[in-house]
Amino acid sequence: MTKMRVYEYAKKQNISSKDVITALQSMNVEVSNHMSTIDDHVIVKLDGKYKADKNETTKSISVKQREDHKTPMQKQENTNNTKPANPTKPAAKSGSKPFNQQGKSNNNRNNNNKKNFGNKKNNSSSNQRRPQGGAPVQPKKELPSKITFTGSLTVGELAGKLHKEPSEIIKKLFMLGVMATINQDLDKDSIELIAGEYGVEVEEVIVFDVTEFEGYATEDQEDQLQIRPPVVTIMGHVDHGKTTLLDSIRNTKVTAGEAGGITQHIGAYQVVVNNKKITFLDTPGHAAFTTMRARGAQVTDITILVVAADDGVMPQTVEAISHAKAAEVPIIVAVNKMDKESANPDRVMQELTEYGLVSEAWGGDTIFVPLSALSGDGIEELLEMILLVSEVEEWKANPNRAATGTVIEAQLDKGRGSVATLLVQNGTLRVGDSIVVGNTFGRVRAMVNDLGRRVKEVGPSTPVEITGLSDVPQAGDQFMVFTDEKKARQVGEARASKQLDEQRKEGAKLSLDDLFEQIKQGDIKDINLIVKADVQGSAEALAASLQKIDVEGVKVKIILTGVGAITESDIILASASNAIVIGFNVRPDGNAKRTADEEKVDIRLHRIIYKVIEEIEAAMKGMLDPEFEEKVIGQVEVRQTIKVSKIGTIAGSYVTDGKITRDSSIRVIRDGVVVFEGEVDVLKRFKDDVKEVAQNYECGITIKNFNDIKEGDIIEAYVMQEIERK
Ligand SMILES: Nc1nc2c(ncn2[C@@H]2O[C@H](COP(=O)(O)OP(=O)(O)OP(=O)(O)O)[C@@H](O)[C@H]2O)c(=O)[nH]1
Numbered sequence: 001m002t003k004m005r006v007y008e009y010a011k012k013q014n015i016s017s018k019d020v021i022t023a024l025q026s027m028n029v030e031v032s033n034h035m036s037t038i039d040d041h042v043i044v045k046l047d048g049k050y051k052a053d054k055n056e057t058t059k060s061i062s063v064k065q066r067e068d069h070k071t072p073m074q075k076q077e078n079t080n081n082t083k084p085a086n087p088t089k090p091a092a093k094s095g096s097k098p099f100n101q102q103g104k105s106n107n108n109r110n111n112n113n114k115k116n117f118g119n120k121k122n123n124s125s126s127n128q129r130r131p132q133g134g135a136p137v138q139p140k141k142e143l144p145s146k147i148t149f150t151g152s153l154t155v156g157e158l159a160g161k162l163h164k165e166p167s168e169i170i171k172k173l174f175m176l177g178v179m180a181t182i183n184q185d186l187d188k189d190s191i192e193l194i195a196g197e198y199g200v201e202v203e204e205v206i207v208f209d210v211t212e213f214e215g216y217a218t219e220d221q222e223d224q225l226q227i228r229p230p231v232v233t234i235m236g237h238v239d240h241g242k243t244t245l246l247d248s249i250r251n252t253k254v255t256a257g258e259a260g261g262i263t264q265h266i267g268a269y270q271v272v273v274n275n276k277k278i279t280f281l282d283t284p285g286h287a288a289f290t291t292m293r294a295r296g297a298q299v300t301d302i303t304i305l306v307v308a309a310d311d312g313v314m315p316q317t318v319e320a321i322s323h324a325k326a327a328e329v330p331i332i333v334a335v336n337k338m339d340k341e342s343a344n345p346d347r348v349m350q351e352l353t354e355y356g357l358v359s360e361a362w363g364g365d366t367i368f369v370p371l372s373a374l375s376g377d378g379i380e381e382l383l384e385m386i387l388l389v390s391e392v393e394e395w396k397a398n399p400n401r402a403a404t405g406t407v408i409e410a411q412l413d414k415g416r417g418s419v420a421t422l423l424v425q426n427g428t429l430r431v432g433d434s435i436v437v438g439n440t441f442g443r444v445r446a447m448v449n450d451l452g453r454r455v456k457e458v459g460p461s462t463p464v465e466i467t468g469l470s471d472v473p474q475a476g477d478q479f480m481v482f483t484d485e486k487k488a489r490q491v492g493e494a495r496a497s498k499q500l501d502e503q504r505k506e507g508a509k510l511s512l513d514d515l516f517e518q519i520k521q522g523d524i525k526d527i528n529l530i531v532k533a534d535v536q537g538s539a540e541a542l543a544a545s546l547q548k549i550d551v552e553g554v555k556v557k558i559i560l561t562g563v564g565a566i567t568e569s570d571i572i573l574a575s576a577s578n579a580i581v582i583g584f585n586v587r588p589d590g591n592a593k594r595t596a597d598e599e600k601v602d603i604r605l606h607r608i609i610y611k612v613i614e615e616i617e618a619a620m621k622g623m624l625d626p627e628f629e630e631k632v633i634g635q636v637e638v639r640q641t642i643k644v645s646k647i648g649t650i651a652g653s654y655v656t657d658g659k660i661t662r663d664s665s666i667r668v669i670r671d672g673v674v675v676f677e678g679e680v681d682v683l684k685r686f687k688d689d690v691k692e693v694a695q696n697y698e699c700g701i702t703i704k705n706f707n708d709i710k711e712g713d714i715i716e717a718y719v720m721q722e723i724e725r726k
Contacts, residue, residue: 003039003040004038006021006024006036006037007176007189011196016176017176018176018177020046024042024046027045027046029042032177143200144161145200146200147161147201147202149161149188149191149202149204149205152188154182154183154185154186155169155173155180155183158186159182162194162195162198166182169194170182172194173190173194176193188202220397220398220426224398224400225398226460227390227395227396228397228460229276229277229278229390229461229462230279230301230302230387230389230390230395230461231268231279231280231281231300232279232280232281232300232302232304233289233303233329234280234281234306235303235323235324236304236305236316236320236334236336237306237308237316237317237320238314238316239308240306240307240308240311240314240317240336241306241308241374242306244336244374245304245306245371245373246282248373248379249271249383250271250280252379266408266448266449266450266463266464267408267409268281268282268408268421268450268463269450269463270450270462273380273383273384274384274387276387277461278390279461279462281299281423283408289303289323290323290572290573290576292475293323293326293576297406297476297478299405300327301330301390301393301395302330302332302389302390303320303332304331304333304382305317305320305331305332306334306336306373307333307334307348308336309335309336309340309345309348310337310340310342310343310344311337312347312348313348313351313352313354313355318355318562319560319569319573321355322560323576325356326559330389330393332367332368332382332385332389333348333366333367333368334369334371335348335349335368335369335370336371336373337373338370338372339372349362352366367389369381369382395461397425397426397459397460399427399459400427400428401427401428402427402433402482402483403424403426403427403428403429403430403433403480403481404424404425404426404478404479404481405423405425405426405429405478405479406425406477407420407421407422407423407437407473407474407475407477407478408421408422408423408463410473410475418440418442418467418470418471418472418473419466419467420465420466420469421463421465422437422463422466422479423462424459424460424462424463425461427460428459428460429444429447429457429458429481431445431446432444434481434482434483434485434487434488435479435480435488436479436480436491437473437477437478438495439477439492439496439499440469440472440492441470441488441489441491442468442469442470442488443485444466444467445466445467445468446466446467446468447465449464450463470492512615512616512619516620525553525554525555526554526555527580527620528559528574528577528580529543529556529558529559529580529581529616530559530561530579531543531558531560531561531562531584532562532564532565532570532584532586533585533586534564534584534585536563538584539562539563541609542582542612543558545613546582546616549613549616549620551617554620559577564586565592566581566589566592566603567588567591568589568592568595571596571603572599575595579601580601580604581601581602581603581604582604582605582612583603584606584609585606587605588603629720629721630718630720630721631719632658632717632718633660633718634655634657634658634660634664634695634717635658635714635715636653636654636655636656636714636717637654638652638653638709638715639698639711640652643707647682647702648681648702648707649702649708650702651702651715653700653701654696654697654699655696655697656695656696659692659695660680660715661683661692661717662680662682662683662690662692663680663719664679664680665678665718665719666678666679666703666715666718667715668706668709668714668715669713669715669716670712670713670714676703676706678703678705678706679703680701680703680717681701681704682701684699684701685697685698685699685700701715
């Protein structure tokens, strides 16, 4: 089914949106503004109308206007009806992802998110008619054939570029149902729409942001890529043996492979199995994993999920699964503690099927390796399985380029200054390289590997500890080597100052309020949700219903369902996956609230299932109900009460502050406690019904459904005011 927006149709027909809206209204099709969607049967009807009615006034006027103001060149161009080409950024190469794009947004998009008329309320402009005769005095300058912009333009700026008076642009916007001021920012669609009305071509110029690494990264050609070792993270429930497993792999493999090496804990290590390397991140647990991902770093290729055979699936096992799945990282299950008598691997297999991890033995595709981290039995098999998965996945990188990668950990060392363990993800890192790491920079002074040995250069998937940075970066920060030291300094400094700016601004996390805007801009294809509920049954029911929502091809993806309060870990997962958290009959705990504020994670709390569905659906359609805020307008003191049969209790009162109106909401406060909330029924001055009573005046009030009003009560009057959504 074809669908288009009103303004798209207007463009197609070369007429104004306003005319289309008028036509639609005459056809009894409900449309609110130029952003409204019309479907194909309406389109067919409209097509018919415009075909049959070629000389329809509105059309001839709008075409006439356009022709009048056009240069000969544009007149010619108009026949091509070309859309401006939009330069896009080079796509990151899939074989080697030096920088994760997730959660990143470039400046231009941020600008586009500013107020634009797509999300403005429609205004009642439907009575306005296009001026027919006596055109306003036009500026002398001719229309340009093409205009350029970056990010957005204000109405005034656009007018300047089009050599038009701002008032004319404002008028045009008004015709499209938009009230705009001269300083209002217009987004790309709006700029194209207005320029299109004059037949002027628009080109968006994307300015290269010096602080974004992506801009400097060159694409690797397929023939430059070579197989690189996999990077493995170990996750699992407390005490299931993560640390023991990491130690045991390192002890059996590292010392055997590299005689004389003294293991050094630098946050990651490499082992050699069958002449092939495997890199392990040394910080077990999903907290580190997810914190990194929240910072935009994806370093893990494979997750080893450790489950103790004598304990089975536990809460953190489930969390680890969600985290790995959210990051789309393959999972290998290590069924640990097989040496114990109480070990029951079948139970582990059984329990994990519930989370979609079905062992190969049972017809699934998840690799399960029974082992004992303590005795070392099964570790060899686990390592072989890791190699097997890597053979299938074929992770690649280009060793012959300047290095890029991620910070695994970093700290300030008394003697050596800033010390950071970097994981090289692409290219080769060398001593002496000029490097930007996160928001700091420097030259690689010395490099030490996981065996405590000094090294001169390291290739892809290798962890290495470096010194020489001017400041301490953070785990998860990305780094990039620059051939030019000056450039490194410049980029490092620019990034540092940008970070300061960003700290001041809000993070660009997903929120229901701007969901529609993001969907419209094509920025999101899935909406990630985390559902926490008081009981498993509701969590599942809610998740199932939410998954059925499908608005304009955008789907809801549930990345975690769980029972109990919303925890900090949920928030971190939400932040890393750009998800919204839904609490059904549950609340966030203190830490979760704080983290959600910091990470700008949107939490929605509900008590009724259909309300949740309704809200998400409305947000996706850009139809969220307006938000209201309470505004106290006045205070009234009850000085005397009179009981009247049939009417109830009349409160003889005195307005001590502000005013009270007949349509205000009220609360009755007795000794500081709210005893009733409701509405005014009748408001009188002497015998007359009045609309409002101002400060220092007496009045008589009755309250709807409340007769227990007492002398000395305070009546607080308030109204609900719509507040603009962010
Ligand atoms: N019998 C037996 N005990 C094991 C095995 N692996 C680990 N353990 C024991 O289980 C306990 C917990 O092991 P850890 O390696 O500290 O577990 P962990 O998952 O790292 O725990 P946290 O760091 O607290 O999350 C220790 O007492 C280990 O000795 C095993 O294969 N067999």
